[in-house]
Amino acid sequence: MPVSQSSSGPLSTAERLAVSLLAPFATVVVASYVADRIGLRFLPVPMLALAVLSVVAAAAVVRPALRTRTDVALFLAAVLGVFGWLLWLASPTLLPLSTGPDLTHHLILIRFIEEHWRLVHDPSLERYLGEMAQYTPGSHVLSALAGAWSGTDGLRALHTVQAATVALKSGFLLLTGLRLLPRTAPRPLALVGVVLLFASPQYFVRGFTEFGFVAQVVAELFVVAMWWASAAWWQTPSTAPLLVFAMAGSATFLTWPVYVGAPALAGGVLVMAQRRMSVASRVRCLLLAFTPIAVVAALYILGRLGWLQLAGTGGTAPWPSMSAYGPVLVALATLGVLVGLVRTRGLATLVFLASALLQAGAFFILAQRAGAPQPYMALKMGYLLLWPMAACAVLACGAAWDAMASRLGAGGGERRASAVVAWAVVIALGVIVGRPLLRNPRLLHPLPPATSLPLYDAGRWARAHVPAPCVEYLVGDDETAYWLHLAVLGNPRMSPRTGDNRTYEPTDAVVRWLTPGGLPYAIADLPALPRGVRDELDVMQAFGTAAVVRRRGPTSCDPSR
Incomplete structure (x- = not known):
């Protein structure tokens, strides 16, 4: 039967806060491209005003039906905790921690944007910029504007921008984890997913503390937001998650389009699988979610056909392994996948995980046929897999808690006692995954930074x-x-x-x-x-x-x- 598409589904206050924080990132990326496309410069002052307006607009669109202080506190703890820790890692200079040519190439484009507040259009500039003349500019625009807004420059703002995106996507992971928990489970248990990110420093932070994958790191924020939007819509279809999906998807393409495939495929599958809606309603949902992404992609590709050569770019990336993700995360994620196969609560996460694996497999086959020395783009998908794996770990913990609560009866004991036990689990996992990092800080950034x-x-x-x-x-x-x-x-x-x-x-x-x-x-x-x-x-x-x-x-x- 048809499902009503109201503008405000049962989203929480924490989710409203998350979308409001996401809005300026995505809006600035898309608006700067649109301004450049019509021949305007995206100057810092008007872009700052637009960023502020986007926060207000997002808060107006996402009207929370669920008001829980606990969720807000957990969200802020995750976001501010990760953000503060990442700033501490780069203190006192807050310069990028990575080394390698990738960082330098991204900084070249950031500097060009700072000098012109336009994108690259002159073909002769390829002599100075190389492939960056064709590169999707989302992360570079954000860094250049953040430098201007802070009174510094793109180099000195870059790490802070990346830290902010990593912190916010950790917050979206928490929100997704909250949706995966059964009602019997205490809310702090969702922090398990955020804590387990630290079990895999290779994929959690070394993309920007070792390799300098600037665009990829920023794009992951928008991808994780698309995944959250799909999960929220799957549980209760409404317009707001579709708008977030469209906004984040457009920003993903303009930042690092390689990553747009997996969340787009997952979102499309979930919409078509929503049997509670008529076919016409599902088609309308698809149009609302995907039309902005398609328009942005078409405009960018038509204007920059040279960009297509970047899809075959090679490079160095780590191979996925048990040690790269961490045995604890792999074990819990595997259990979570098994739980998700029998519980519809985790379907959106499993579909996203499967879509990412499918895209990685496609990249691997293409690399093999092309005779590439390394399946570079397939390996880069390993960074994306970390996030649904962490969510699956939350799903496993929630199922275990639910099973114990059923045996104990009465909801597993008093609420306060349950929260204490949940916090104990989170802290214990934190100790397990944190001790190796304390003993060997080189796991976080193994080489000295290239910049000073x-x-x-x-x-x-x-x-x-x-x-x-x-x-x-x-x-x-x-x-x-x-x-x-x-x-x-x-x-x-x-x-x-x-x-x-x-x-x-x-x-x-x-x-x-x-x-x-x-x-x-x-x-x-x-x-x-x-x-x-x-x-x-x-x-x-x-x-x-x-x-x-x-x-x-x-x-x-x-x-x-």
Whole structure:
């Protein structure tokens, strides 16, 4: 029979808060693209006003029918706890923790947006931006605008933006977990899913503390929001979750479209499987949820056909394994899947998990047929699988609690006693998954960051005062040199010097500096300099432990390289 599509289904106050926090992220991503598409600049002040308005609009659309202080407290604990912890990891500088070329390439596009407040349209800029000229810009726009709003810049805002998205998607995971719990289970048990994220630092945080997968990390927020919206709609169909799905799906495509397939497939399957609705009602739901996503995708692809080549991009990503996800998470998630097969409460999560696995399998087959050395895009789906796995763990815990409550009778005891036991379970799991991280912090970010504030200040000074192609990098780390060369000094990616790996190797740089007739200037990390090198330079401008230095003796520089 038909189901009424009211604008406000039985969503909770916590879910209203979550959607209101999600709204500015998604709105800014979509609105900046629309503004650029019609020839306008997406300047920081009007975009800030739009972000604030989106919060108000989201709060007006999502009218909670369930008002529980406990859910709000749990949501805030999850979001603020994860956010504060991630900021602490990067304190005191709050610079990105990752290293590798991916981070540098993303920072190049962030800088371009900061300078122009437009997207890339000139084909000749590919010489400077490489494939980033065609890249979907959602995460870069957010970082650039956050830098402008905070009075800093995109580099210094990037980690905070990523931390905020990880924290908020942890909150959406909690909300999904609350929907998976049976009525007999105490609400704090939903925190099990958030706690178990820490069992897998490889997939929880190392995407942006090791590899610099900027767009992927931000896109995961929108994907998890799409999944939550599907789960909320599946339990009680209403308009609000469909609007969230459409908004988050559009933002997903404009941030990292590789991830839009799994939640879109899951959402479509769930709508068509909703037998309580007429076929016409289901079609209307599909149109409401998917039309905005389809329009955004069509406009972007038609305007940037070169983007299609990014679908075949290669790279390095970890292979999924028991150790990568953590034995505790894998065991509980497996039990949760078995529970979900017999309880409709977990159907939306199982469909999303299956959709992600199906997409990973498709990517794997494509990579095999293409003869790729590594099924890169298939492996990237491993990061997405973490979230439904954590939810399945909550489903397993809820089923176990329900079974015990049935045996004990009377709902398993007093409510307060149940909450105490639930908190004990959460704390015990926290100790189990947290001890390895305390013993070995390298599990969180195994390599030193490529960026530093002193070197950043030195690089900006050098860009303003000396020819960028005439600068050597005496910094002791090849990834730091690569970052300075491209993202700070703005050298073109398509040039002989950029393409020569010896440009960034620390030993080669020292040899070149000690050889007469080399480049006249260098950005130096002073504590890393050998004594012999220190005797062959004059400091032009110092910035703490970094400096811009000048060579003594004869020099040469060909700016065309």
